[in-house]
Amino acid sequence: MKRLTLLLIISIFFSCKKTEDTTVQKVETNKTEFDWLVGNWIRKNDQDGKQTFERWEKKSNTEFIGIGYTLLEKDTVWKENVRLSKTDTLWEFAVTGKEDTQPTVFKLSKVDERSFVFENNLNEFPKRIEYTNKGNAFSAVVSGDGMTIPFEFEKEN
Template sequence: MKRIYLYALILFLVGFYSNVKAQKDSSKTFSFVLGSWGMQTPKGKIVEQWKQNPDKTLSGKSYRINAKGDSLLTETLQIRKIGKDVFYCSTVAHQNEGKEVCFKLISTKDQIYIFENVAHDFPQRIVYQNQGKNEMLAWIEGELKGKSRKSEFRYKRQ
């Protein structure tokens, strides 16, 4: 029985350490998102582009490109520290009265980074998974009108 508690304590401390490490230097932790990522959909292409700013924050843009090649900016993004915590902040075109919505980093396990804002209507969680040099999986999830929802974005480096 003592071993079970010891293993549980070790797992907790490892998880806590990795979360603390991500909070200390988010620009290194999230460097895998830097660059341009694309995903083909039936309606066209979704592109997400990230860069590192001089102040160590990360800035991104997401836009859609239709079959004619016209692009439409859908949101601007940032990963930055606010106080001691790391946040993923998004400003979505024509939503939230143009105001930024931030999601707090709550987990950094197995190259999966979970940001959460339980007060937001949908999504409540935004997740990024580092799948190597040329692939990245992102998804949004939560409840909308009492039903669980999830949308995945399987990006390839461009």
């Protein structure tokens, strides 16, 4: 009888043991260093008569899609598509212009909570693209071979 009682206690103990709940899914954070980029932006230091815009949306934690374009009155005089994406551990900034068939790819060289830099030293111009978060505004600087072009954007409401 003692053996039976002991066996019963042991079986109850093991049957009550906690197991991993397989119905609970692990939640991945949706935050990245680039989330602040999402939204509609208008350039504030444009040439007279021109209006430049950037629009960014987040497709996933590893992909953002952007479009930049400039209007002269009602005509689009410049346009580019941008894909900011991560493959394995490497972030890329791929730019396809209006007349381009293949994107120009820049590799991430620096990132923190306020800014990021992508570079492609083989590209004619620019060789470097830098974005800096300023809250409801951001600056973008394209540069290379001694030439620098600053862009100042504000978030549209």
